Amino acid sequence: MTDPIKPPWTPEQVDALNRFQRLGVFHPFTCPDPHDGADRALVATRDGWVCCHCDYRQDWAHSSMLDAPRLGAPGGTQSPLRDLILHIDRVARYHIAYPQAADALKHLRDHLSALAFCEETNQRQAGDASAPAYRR
Structure with a gap:
């Protein structure tokens, strides 16, 4: 896609990444654990992506995700x-x-x-x- 970006992310970047996750246009970043059918989409935080159900973390995102269209x-x-x-x-x-x-x-x-x-x-x-x- 594009060059990866690493945390820490600004509040504006966190909001843009979370907006991208919820657009429904692209497959979101997800936790590899199935979590019994719960939503596995990761959530952007200042320190990177986190899973709300376990300790899974991801420390990068595509820079193009910051320019996601607002639908x-x-x-x-x-x-x-x-x-x-x-x-x-x-x-x-x-x-x-x-x-x-x-x-x-x-x-x-x-x-x-x-x-x-x-x-x-x-x-x-x-x-x-x-x-x-x-x-x-």
Whole structure:
């Protein structure tokens, strides 16, 4: 792909790498352990990639991952809701110990994803139609 980059990574780089992991366009970096079907995608931190389920670490990334496209809104910009969704993912991954709380966050995330999709679609349609494509 491109030249590898090594940690420590800046907060901006960490956010860009995590955004790349969740784009769904490319296969994410994953832990080699199956973890009984749990999400194996690694999470970028200042000190490198980590697995949320075990001690697996990775100390490099492709530099092109920092320039990952922002999907959704016109011009390749991302809805602020998408950034909120990424933050919810980080909170759920590191700070939620109770299944009920994790379910509530997942439910909130699903609603925010639908709302972000509607807003991004409306922004794309703004120049082409007088009425919004989706209403809240």
